[in-house]
Amino acid sequence: MQYDSEFAEVPVRFRVEHHHESKSGLIEVRRYFWSRPVDQTLHALSDHLVLNMALTSRPARTRVDRVAPDEDPTRREAGRLLVMIPGMPYHLIAPSGSFRCLHCAIDREKFSAVTGESIDWARLGLFSGEPRTGLGIEVHLMRIHDELVSNRIGRGDAIDACVELICVELARRFCDVRPSRTGWRTGGLASWRMKAIIGRVYAEGAAPRLAELAELCGLTERQLGRAFKAETGTTIGRFVDEATMERAHRLLTTTSHPIQEVARELGFASADSFAHSYRRLTGTSPSHVRPRQARQ
Numbered sequence: 001m002q003y004d005s006e007f008a009e010v011p012v013r014f015r016v017e018h019h020h021e022s023k024s025g026l027i028e029v030r031r032y033f034w035s036r037p038v039d040q041t042l043h044a045l046s047d048h049l050v051l052n053m054a055l056t057s058r059p060a061r062t063r064v065d066r067v068a069p070d071e072d073p074t075r076r077e078a079g080r081l082l083v084m085i086p087g088m089p090y091h092l093i094a095p096s097g098s099f100r101c102l103h104c105a106i107d108r109e110k111f112s113a114v115t116g117e118s119i120d121w122a123r124l125g126l127f128s129g130e131p132r133t134g135l136g137i138e139v140h141l142m143r144i145h146d147e148l149v150s151n152r153i154g155r156g157d158a159i160d161a162c163v164e165l166i167c168v169e170l171a172r173r174f175c176d177v178r179p180s181r182t183g184w185r186t187g188g189l190a191s192w193r194m195k196a197i198i199g200r201v202y203a204e205g206a207a208p209r210l211a212e213l214a215e216l217c218g219l220t221e222r223q224l225g226r227a228f229k230a231e232t233g234t235t236i237g238r239f240v241d242e243a244t245m246e247r248a249h250r251l252l253t254t255t256s257h258p259i260q261e262v263a264r265e266l267g268f269a270s271a272d273s274f275a276h277s278y279r280r281l282t283g284t285s286p287s288h289v290r291p292r293q294a295r296q
Contacts, residue, residue: 012038017100018148020156024163025106029055029148033098041067041091044084048105051166052082053141057254059097067091080250081138083170102145106163111171138249139282140166142289189231193217197228197236206267207244210236245281248274252289259286 018029025048044050064078067089084090086108140162147158189197196216200208208216213236214224228236244266251262263274278286 020148020159022156022160022163023107024110024160024167025104027105027144027148027159027163028103029100029145030103031098031100034094034096036096038092038094041089043089044086045105046087047108049086049108049111049170050082050084051102051104051106051137051141052084053102053104053138053145054080055100055102055145058099059095062094063092065091065093080254081141102141102148104141104144104163104166106167110163110167137166137169138246139284139289140169189217189227193219193227194231201240201243202247204265207240210240213240241277241281245278248278248286249282249289252286262286 012032012034014030014032016028016030020027058078060077062078064082066085144159144162147155147162152158197213200213200216210221210224214221217224219227225236228234228239232239248262248266251257251265252259255262257265259274260271263271266274268274268277275286278284282289
């Protein structure tokens with residue numbers, strides 16, 4: 001079945017290939033296609049939080065930037081995983097093309113049930129619009145995709161369980177980065193420093209060490225560690241580790257590079273050390289996340 005995009009002002013259409021609906025929201029495998037370039041500002045659904053994970057490569061130079069007056073996010077191409085905050089404006093830039101994705105529209109009240117309180121969506125920070133450490137979420141979404149395209153026993157219950165896990169993980173991240181109740185913020189990083197860190201961490205090559213990032217920001221390692229934790233709610237070491245594994249995940253799922261080559265590209269001494277780090281952070285092995293056709 002073919003549909004217009006949920007954003008009426010965008011000349012994008014999609015075809016639903018697989019569908020599951022529950023009390024938590026709507027989950028579909030979609031194929032999007034459009035015949036001319038898009039350069040528009042649009043608003044996300046007001047009553048749902050939308051996760052969009054690309055199953056095939058997005059058209060080159062596609063960008064989806066959150067429009068927020070208090071933020072100056074790094075401008076870069078859209079990653080594999082996008083999270084659209086309810087009711088927030090986004091600027092979409094994309095050439096004509098098509099791609100397949102897993103579309104999850106989750107009821108925003110689900111997060112209130114998980115956290116025990118309402119989330120002030122408009123006040124969420126940089127990491128909420130497009131999680132740059134979304135590997136754990138992608139693992140759950142991959143499981144949802146596998147269940148969605150199968151006809152196994154307990155398919156619906158398995159999908160709903162994964163949605164619950166995604167809600168928990170996202171709610172924890174959102175609550176970690178939201179402002180304090182007093183409205184005062186202690187510490188934190190200037191936007192240019194955060195942009196510099198993100199740019200370096202996601203650059204090609206081996207992951208940076210803390211000393212390199214501190215020098216890049218003109219701070220001591222201790223100052224950087226404390227400021228980054230105040231800004232994001234997580235340690236800079238964990239951020240680097242998760243970002244590195246996110247890069248690894250993309251290489252494993254979008255290329256046919258041998259695992260040894262992926263490990264070398266990310267700066268690991270051996271495939272074994274890479275596999276150990278990947279398993280520690282994701283709970284699964286690098287070989288397991290390879291697309292089925294690559295494992296056959």
